[in-house]
Amino acid sequence: MTPEHQAAIASLAQQINLSDPGSILRFGQEAQNRAQAAADAMLEGAKNQETGEAGRTLSSLLTTLRGFDVTNLDEKPGFFARIFTKAGAEVSGIITKYESVKGQIETIGDKLDTHRTRLLEDVERLERLYAATLEWFHALGDHIAAGDAVLQRTNAHTIPALEKQVAENTGDDLAPQRLRDLRGARDELERRVHDLRLTRQVAMQALPSIRLIQENDKALSSKIHSVLANTVPLWRQQLAQALAIHRMREAGAAVKEATDLTNRLLTANAETLRRGNQEARTELERGVFDLEAVQKANAALVATIEDSLKIADEARGQRERAAEELAKLEEDIRRVLMQAKSSAQSKPNG
Structure with a gap:
């Protein structure tokens, strides 16, 4: 302990007057009330619906993104689909659906941004709550140290001195009653210090709880930012790539069909030439009469x-x-x- 800290504990110890039961009851009461206020603030934070609402909104956005599937553009259409589907109809349908979903995503994105702002405000409020709770935790510790110091001094000096006085029978008829009152005040102070220890334990448990809630809010806020900054743009990029690949595949299919047609024509011409030449040469090489x-x-x-x-x-x-x-x-x-x-x-x- 620093000298300043020791002086503060000594000042708190001076507030205890074993001859005044009220001073024992009032000792540490303010620190306990501040710890209670911290607990109430934590309860209000736990009842805050912002986290749950933000989580539901984020889930809604992800469901909307998953529901808009562009992977079927990578699939080759079947024979009947190529016959009955007009060129570009599938792409037009995808774009129309995208325009509809785009509005939903923008609305959900605005709500998520609002949730994120409130979550960041909650993080700052929880940070102040953590600092206040930590201060109250230390204040309770100081009161406990002051109470222990008074108890130690009472058990080591005050009570033994009064017991000696009673034992010596100095003629003070009220000495035994004062000894009894002193012992009762000591016991009351012990119970009071014990209560302060219990309150400090509650404050100690509140510290990690505050941090846990704060970390959850920060994690959710970070997740919302990541979705808005990464997931949605990547989704739009995937759509653009899928459409580009689809059009590229259509162009490639057209080139392939042209190449295949050219190859079929070349092959058919060669086969026709071969058959014509074979038939002609056969007739030319025949005699006037066939041997058969x-x-x-x-x-x-x-x-x-x-x-x-x-x-x-x-x-x-x-x-x-x-x-x-x-x-x-x-x-x-x-x-x-x-x-x-x-x-x-x-x-x-x-």
Whole structure:
């Protein structure tokens, strides 16, 4: 302790009069009241809705940003989408939606900026509250030190001296009562110092609590600033990049289609030339008659001759059989005629 600090504690100790119970009850009461005021201020800070409202507004902004998705511009459209979607319609829709969302983001951004200003004001107020609480904490410590000094002096000197006086029976009939009152005042001072210690413990707990609330406010304020300074501009930059990439992809697709068409035309022309040349050279290299045609004609001629010979043979056999049959028929007719002639000659003689 510095001499000035020791002198301040000694001054506080002089405020304690063990013969006056009121001085014991009043001792440290002002410091306790200031600690109570600090606790009340902390409670008001805890009930402050600014932090919760700022957090909800920040969440609303982030939800709005996430809801506006431009990643689908990086996807290649399907076959039917390319047929039924007009050129630029998708980009126009994205831009229209952006204009709508932009107004929402600006409104939420203004609210966040207001919240940030109030949070910074709360940080400054909490800083003053912390300094006041720390001052009161030290004041309580000084009162406790002063009370301990009085208790030590009372236990070490005042009470033993009065006990000796009572023991020696000096004829002072009120000495025992004064001893009893002194002991009661000492006990009351001990309880008072104990209460001051409890109050100082509350003040000690308030210090980190104040810092915690202050750090949360500063962190939220910093987060709001980061979102407004970084997230929103980056979101707009992402949109611009996505649109630029989309248009670049469309241009690249057009160039690719033109290149593919050129390649298909070159390939088709080469294939057509090849087929035409093949057909022409094939016809040019053919003879007057195809060997296959000659072979077929020869086979047909051979078959025709063979059929003619076969038919002639069959006709010859049929004629021979017919001649034999005719000869038999002629013989039958002769026999019948001969029989008829014999019958006619035999009838007159009878």
